[in-house]
Amino acid sequence: MIRKKILLLGDFSVGKTSxxxxxVDGTFDDKYLTTIGVKISxxxxxxxxxxxxxxxxxxxxxxxxxxxxxxxxxGASGAIFVIDVNRSETMEGLARHQEVxxxxxxxxxxxxxxxxxxxxxxxQKAKFTLDANTFLTSAKSDNNVEALFITxxxxxxx
Amino acid sequence: xxxxxxxxxAVLSKNIFEYVLVDKNFxxxxxxxxxxMYLGSTPNEGEDIFAYxxxxxxxxxxxxxxxxxxxxxxxxxxxxxxxxxxxVSVEHYNEDTVLVLLHNITDLTLSRKKLLQxxxxxxxxxxxxxxxxxxxxxxxxxxxxxxxxxxxxxxxxYFSIKQESDIPRRNLQIYKYLDSTLKSYDEMFDRxxxxxxxxxxxxxxxxLQASLVESTHKLFTLTKVxxxxxxxxxxxxxxxxxxxxxxxxxxxxxxADDEEGxxxxxxxxxxxxxxxTYGHQAGDxxxxxxxxxxxxxxxxxxxxxxxxxxxxxxxxxxxxLENALKKVKSLRAQVAAHTFSHIGHMTSSFGVAWxxxxxxxxxLLQRADxxxxxxxxxxxxRVQFKNI
Numbered sequence: 129m130i131r132k133k134i135l136l137l138g139d140f141s142v143g144k145t146s147x148x149x150x151x152v153d154g155t156f157d158d159k160y161l162t163t164i165g166v167k168i169s170x171x172x173x174x175x176x177x178x179x180x181x182x183x184x185x186x187x188x189x190x191x192x193x194x195x196x197x198x199x200x201x202x203g204a205s206g207a208i209f210v211i212d213v214n215r216s217e218t219m220e221g222l223a224r225h226q227e228v229x230x231x232x233x234x235x236x237x238x239x240x241x242x243x244x245x246x247x248x249x250x251x252q253k254a255k256f257t258l259d260a261n262t263f264l265t266s267a268k269s270d271n272n273v274e275a276l277f278i279t280x281x282x283x284x285x286x
Numbered sequence: 287x288x289x290x291x292x293x294x295x296a297v298l299s300k301n302i303f304e305y306v307l308v309d310k311n312f313x314x315x316x317x318x319x320x321x322x323m324y325l326g327s328t329p330n331e332g333e334d335i336f337a338y339x340x341x342x343x344x345x346x347x348x349x350x351x352x353x354x355x356x357x358x359x360x361x362x363x364x365x366x367x368x369x370x371x372x373x374v375s376v377e378h379y380n381e382d383t384v385l386v387l388l389h390n391i392t393d394l395t396l397s398r399k400k401l402l403q404x405x406x407x408x409x410x411x412x413x414x415x416x417x418x419x420x421x422x423x424x425x426x427x428x429x430x431x432x433x434x435x436x437x438x439x440x441x442x443x444y445f446s447i448k449q450e451s452d453i454p455r456r457n458l459q460i461y462k463y464l465d466s467t468l469k470s471y472d473e474m475f476d477r478x479x480x481x482x483x484x485x486x487x488x489x490x491x492x493x494l495q496a497s498l499v500e501s502t503h504k505l506f507t508l509t510k511v512x513x514x515x516x517x518x519x520x521x522x523x524x525x526x527x528x529x530x531x532x533x534x535x536x537x538x539x540x541x542a543d544d545e546e547g548x549x550x551x552x553x554x555x556x557x558x559x560x561x562x563t564y565g566h567q568a569g570d571x572x573x574x575x576x577x578x579x580x581x582x583x584x585x586x587x588x589x590x591x592x593x594x595x596x597x598x599x600x601x602x603x604x605x606x607l608e609n610a611l612k613k614v615k616s617l618r619a620q621v622a623a624h625t626f627s628h629i630g631h632m633t634s635s636f637g638v639a640w641x642x643x644x645x646x647x648x649x650l651l652q653r654a655d656x657x658x659x660x661x662x663x664x665x666x667x668r669v670q671f672k673n674i
Binding site: 131133140141160161162163164165166167168170183188189191194197199200202203204205215217 | 336340341343344345346347348360361362363364365366367371395398399402403405406407409410413
């Protein structure tokens with residue numbers, strides 16, 4: 129069976145753990161509980177007849193004083209970069225997360241989640257420039273979470 | 287292999303380290319007795335290590351290098367697994383075997399997690415507060431130990447400050463705008479606390495408010511009221527300040543114990559005759575010309591206002607009585623020498639009062655007004671000083 133490692137990367141409290149819980153367990157909890165270190169969740173997928181075990185790395189969110197250990201990045205086939213649409217400063221960290229990730233995994237695939245979109249009005253949502261790899265997501269309202277993961281997995285398997 | 291296991295079990299202390307021995311095919315060749323605690327079950331010999339430690343997937347090449355090089359090792363920190371936090375390290379054992387050590391760091395990590403949770407929540411709260419403050423229209427700044435320790439975006443923009451760290455270098459001394467005799471933000475706080483004060487910076491007028499943020503920090507709010515206040519503070523005919531605005535400044539003078547000043551009430555002599563003879567438009571023109579004449583002859587610090595009709599008020603600060611009287615006498619002479627358009631020469635009378643320690647606005651103005659009447663009674667076109 130094919131096994132693929134994907135990472136969720138982004139600043140603290142952007143909703144990485146919530147996206148994983150929604151995708152893997154179908155659950156959501158509003159309470160913010162910080163992640164420390166790394167926790168791996170497994171999800172078995174069948175994409176176009178191909179069975180794949182996806183190892184989803186829920187990584188501690190980066191803060192100015194705590195950088196992510198480079199060993200976490202090793203051997204990843206893909207990454208989901210997560211931004212909190214309500215905190216512009218989390219957007220500022222995107223380029224930094226991408227740089228470190230692609231330096232360790234130059235051929236890896238990626239998608240981007242503008243998360244917590246349930247807090248936006250329709251007018252605010254319309255202002256986002258989206259493409260095939262960029263999603264307005266909400267773990268709370270289960271919006272685009274499946275599409276986010278499946279798009280990445282399909283690209284990794286292509 | 288059994289001997290190795292016995293030795294390792296003895297060396298690795300209880301409940302802190304567990305291990306798995308792995309061969310070049312990444313198959314398990316042995317484990318410590320308590321490994322089940324972290325992996326959920328005990329791997330059998332020959333089983334795939336990745337089925338138990340998927341955290342190592344993706345690091346196969348790094349681990350393969352360890353077999354041939356005793357100096358290489360691999361470390362994965364703070365892995366959350368089966369309710370424990372462990373460090374997973376892979377080290378060379380011999381050319382056919384690597385040792386995967388699982389180090390229990392749960393207690394330490396949970397303590398760190400509590401701190402991190404607190405720190406992240408504080409940062410989120412702080413960022414939210416910052417956004418709320420930045421969304422206010424007012425200029426906000428907080429002082430600590432008489433230094434500005436925080437300000438919002440509007441404050442920075444108004445004073446053309448690029449970053450907060452530049453504030454100390456700028457030495458803004460906002461308190462000087464309120465009153466040039468103030469020496470610190472603490473003094474300004476004592477003056478403003480639980481009240482409102484007008485404060486002028488450049489051409490703008492602000493309402494200044496102050497409140498205590500905890501015992502060590504003071505929050506000052508500057509709400510710009512220029513547009514509104516200009517209409518409210520200005521006499522529409524002459525363009526100089528009105529009585530209400532004059533009172534605000536006079537009140538400040540009264541309150542400032544160490545500040546001296548003089549109040550003058552000015553009146554154009556026989557003004558009624560102008561209206562009666564030349565009409566009200568000519569009368570208005572005289573008032574405007576008179577105001578311009580006086581305004582152009584006083585200092586920027588002095589304040590001229592129209593009381594009403596042909597009566598004006600003048601506040602002379604930072605001066606002594608002798609110099610103030612000299613100044614007022616020269617104003618009288620200037621008016622007398624001036625040729626008003628279409629009217630010709632006119633005179634004016636001046637009542638002068640010096641601010642005394644027991645004065646309030648009413649007593650000070652009343653004394654100046656009485657002095658004016660004395661000047662009128664004495665024949666007009668003169669300056670009269672009234673002592674307490």
